[in-house]
Amino acid sequence: MAGTDRQLRGMSGLQEGAPVFVLVGPQLGENIGTAARAMLNCGLADMRLVAPRDGWPNPDAIAAASGASAVLERASCFDSVADAVADCHRVFATTARTRDMDRVVMTPQGVAQEIRQVSAEGARCAVLFGRERTGLTNDEVVLADTLVRVPLHPGFSSLNLAQAVLLLGYAWFQAGDETPDTQRMIPAARQRATHAQMIGLFEHLEGALDQRGFYKTEALRPTMVRNIRNFLQRADLTDQEVRTLHGIVTALGGQRKDQLS
């Protein structure tokens, strides 16, 4: 049963309407395995293979999948692209180079939005990835509805297979992900300081500085107070951190150890 557990690892909680990823004529088993891993990272588990060079199944692929072997176990193998996408309604072909072909070309983000939308309408989508060295043939590309090209640094735009799979897969995952771009992780036992707690801290600090003659002149005092309050306010402190700062002010404001009698 341990084998079953391993095989099912990561296969629960997958979303409906995920696209099929079709690797066309992949040459290296290792690339098939790392592509499977990248797919599962993005919650994708439907891989199809068209005429993999070294046959199928391929032990190199399983070794490289690092726990995503369940994707490989489920992968199906076809003789041609036409067979592999026979049941699909929308097919996207990844391509690195401009072809002299009058087609719509989308970014991974555009494709991700399109897949989310037409999948919600009940369409099954597939994304084609070509051979490591030579990509897809023009006849294979014509089978697709739309081309996908990943915008990259023009001087060095060749992606390896698993990296292309990751960028397309991540764009799809991201299009359905609601993680805020920025969030503060405040531990459950703490909360942000109230403004009353901040004022209490400011007054404690300002009083202690007064006692030490920190403000050179009374005229400078208001500006210096504002500057100090400003960065403390910007730090977005928790209640615990305000208590820590009270402790620091008290410690620094007290007698130095070497002056203790």
Add this chain to the structure above:
Amino acid sequence: MAGTDRQLRGMSGLQEGAPVFVLVGPQLGENIGTAARAMLNCGLADMRLVAPRDGWPNPDAIAAASGASAVLERASCFDSVADAVADCHRVFATTARTRDMDRVVMTPQGVAQEIRQVSAEGARCAVLFGRERTGLTNDEVVLADTLVRVPLHPGFSSLNLAQAVLLLGYAWFQAGDETPDTQRMIPAARQRATHAQMIGLFEHLEGALDQRGFYKTEALRPTMVRNIRNFLQRADLTDQEVRTLHGIVTALGGQRKDQLS
């Protein structure tokens, strides 16, 4: 000089204000090389290394960089994270797991926007990537201003080093990229058909269908005409394609070869 050319490959046209990527304690040279390749794909060329396990330079890294060896040639090596980011103003630490640490956590997209913004204000930014197995230590994470976590399928969220580098690098590249999400690549010698050309095509086709008795009844004719015009209009034809369709209508509407006298 061939070696020089190869070394400089992809190093022109890089954008100003790009972040430094810091690999902390990388274990496998191969991962350093594939990370360099992923960086250059995204127009990033400033790699720093902190205490790579197998020393530096590392021939495995160069072998895996696939033409991005210029990134490795320029990489500098440091003893500690603090040394590696000493000249940086904003430091982001990638982390896979939630730590019991009260920090701001951003997505790669959030970080990309932030880097673009503060770089434009003159700040140098760095992104830290931890060791393959164990990531960054808590003491290293505390050196950063902000954490970065890539949202991924919760059941299988472990990324390899180069894949993490690729997702962060691509988010940065994308934040400055203006490629439209969807564009039609019409070859230069062609253009979209005018509406007059489309009407000419419709009338040619509808007349030919009339001659063959395609419309069962005159009452059905308007609906069928609209349906046919509808999908032809949706196909967004070019002038050349309209000429091809005229030819098809003429050919199908003419005498069959076996009926030619």
